[in-house]
Amino acid sequence: MSPSTVSSSEAEKEAVCSCLLTFQSRAALTLSSLLIPLLAQELNLSYFQLGLVVMSYGLAMAASNFLFGRLSDLRGKRLPFIKLGFALAFPAFLLQxxxxxxxxxxxVRTAAGFCAGVAASPLIAHLSELPHYREKVWLFSGFTSLGWTVGYIGAGLVPDYWMAFLxxxxxxxxxxxxxxxxxxxEVKRTAPSPRNLLKQNYPLYTCYLLRHVGAQAVWTIFPVYLLQLGASRGWIGGLHALNCGMQFVFMSLLSTRGETLNDKKLVRIGLLLSAFVFLFYSLATSYLHILPCQFVLAMAWSTLYVGSLLYLLRKNVEKATSAGLLESTINVAGVVGPFLGGVIAELWGMRASMLIACGLSLAATALSSKL
Incomplete structure (x- = not known):
C-alpha cells in the first residue's frame, strides 16, 4: 500500500502490531541476556571468556542491524526482513x-545476536512510513522499554535458565x-552509502557513542555498587525495572505531543540529564538516594533515544540504514563500555566510572550543538 493512501484505521493497526512486535522481541532479548552471566558462572567460564561471549553477541547484532537495514533500503522492502528476523531468532534462541x-x-550467542538484529531497523523504518509517524515512534519506543521491564521481571521469576530460554x-x-x-x-529504493550517512550524521552518532559508552561502563558495575550501598537483590531488580517502566510512562505521555517536539532539543536534554544522573550516582551514600535518579534517568533515555530516532528519520531518506547505524552504535558501546567500566573501577573505584560517564555525557552535550 502507498503511504499517502493509508487510512487512519489501517495506520493504527500497523502501529499497534509494530508496538507489540518490539515489546515481544525486547522482552525475549532481556529475558535471555540477563541470565547469561549467571549461567556462565555455573559452567565455570572465566571472566575473560564471559567477556568474549558478550562482545561477540554485541558485535554480531551491530553487524546485523547495519547489514539488514541497508538491504531493506536497497530493495525497498520492509516486511520480508521483519519476518526473516523473527523466523531466524526463534531457533537461534531455542539453541541456547x-x-x-x-x-x-x-x-550460540553470536548466532542469537546476529539473528536478533535482522528485524530491528526495518521495523522502525516501516513505522516511519505511516501517517503522523512521530507520535507513533514515541509509543513504539515506549513498548520497547516495556519489553525490557517485563524481561527484567521475568528473569527473576522463571524457575531455571532453560525455561527462560524457551x-x-x-x-x-x-x-x-x-x-x-x-x-x-510502497518504499522508494535507495542505494545508501554508509560513508555518506556517517558523514551527514556523525555528530549524532558520536554523541550517542560517547554517552552510551559511559552508560555501559556504569551498568557493568551498577549491581555491585548498589549492593555496597545496602540494596538487597529485590531492590536492585526493582530499581532497574523502575527505570524501564518509567520510560514507558514518559514516552506514552510525550506521544501526545510527538508532532510538535523539536528532535534536536530532545537529544540535548537527554544528554544533559544523563550527565546529572551519573554525577548524582557517584555522590550517593545509600541505595535510596538512587531512587529519584531513576525517574530522571528514564526521562533522559526517553528524550535521547526518541529524539535521535526522529532526527534520523526526518533527515535521511535511507531510514532503515540510518536507524540501523544508531542501533549498531548502541551495540558497539555495549562492547567498549563494559571493558572501560571494569578497568576504571579496578584502578580508581566504582565512583570514578560514574564520573567518567558524566564527563562523556557532558562532552556529548557540547558536541550536540553541531546537530
Whole structure:
C-alpha cells in the first residue's frame, strides 16, 4: 500500500502490531541476556571468556542491524526482513538450551545476536512510513522499554535458565506469526552509502557513542555498587525495572505531543540529564538516594533515544540504514563500555566510572550543538 493512501484505521493497526512486535522481541532479548552471566558462572567460564561471549553477541547484532537495514533500503522492502528476523531468532534462541560450555555458548550467542538484529531497523523504518509517524515512534519506543521491564521481571521469576530460554524462543515465534498482520508499504529504493550517512550524521552518532559508552561502563558495575550501598537483590531488580517502566510512562505521555517536539532539543536534554544522573550516582551514600535518579534517568533515555530516532528519520531518506547505524552504535558501546567500566573501577573505584560517564555525557552535550 502507498503511504499517502493509508487510512487512519489501517495506520493504527500497523502501529499497534509494530508496538507489540518490539515489546515481544525486547522482552525475549532481556529475558535471555540477563541470565547469561549467571549461567556462565555455573559452567565455570572465566571472566575473560564471559567477556568474549558478550562482545561477540554485541558485535554480531551491530553487524546485523547495519547489514539488514541497508538491504531493506536497497530493495525497498520492509516486511520480508521483519519476518526473516523473527523466523531466524526463534531457533537461534531455542539453541541456547544446548549451551554446555564456552565453545557452545560463544557460537550460540553470536548466532542469537546476529539473528536478533535482522528485524530491528526495518521495523522502525516501516513505522516511519505511516501517517503522523512521530507520535507513533514515541509509543513504539515506549513498548520497547516495556519489553525490557517485563524481561527484567521475568528473569527473576522463571524457575531455571532453560525455561527462560524457551520463553524467549516462544516470544520470537509469536512475533513471527504476528508479523503477518503487517502490510507492506510502497518504499522508494535507495542505494545508501554508509560513508555518506556517517558523514551527514556523525555528530549524532558520536554523541550517542560517547554517552552510551559511559552508560555501559556504569551498568557493568551498577549491581555491585548498589549492593555496597545496602540494596538487597529485590531492590536492585526493582530499581532497574523502575527505570524501564518509567520510560514507558514518559514516552506514552510525550506521544501526545510527538508532532510538535523539536528532535534536536530532545537529544540535548537527554544528554544533559544523563550527565546529572551519573554525577548524582557517584555522590550517593545509600541505595535510596538512587531512587529519584531513576525517574530522571528514564526521562533522559526517553528524550535521547526518541529524539535521535526522529532526527534520523526526518533527515535521511535511507531510514532503515540510518536507524540501523544508531542501533549498531548502541551495540558497539555495549562492547567498549563494559571493558572501560571494569578497568576504571579496578584502578580508581566504582565512583570514578560514574564520573567518567558524566564527563562523556557532558562532552556529548557540547558536541550536540553541531546537530
Amino acid at each position: 538450551l544446548l549451551m554446555k560450555g564456552f565453545g557452545s555458548m560463544l557460537l 520463553l524467549s524462543s516462544v516470544l520470537f515465534l509469536l512475533a513471527f506469526l504476528l508479523a503477518f498482520r503487517l502490510s507492506e508499504t
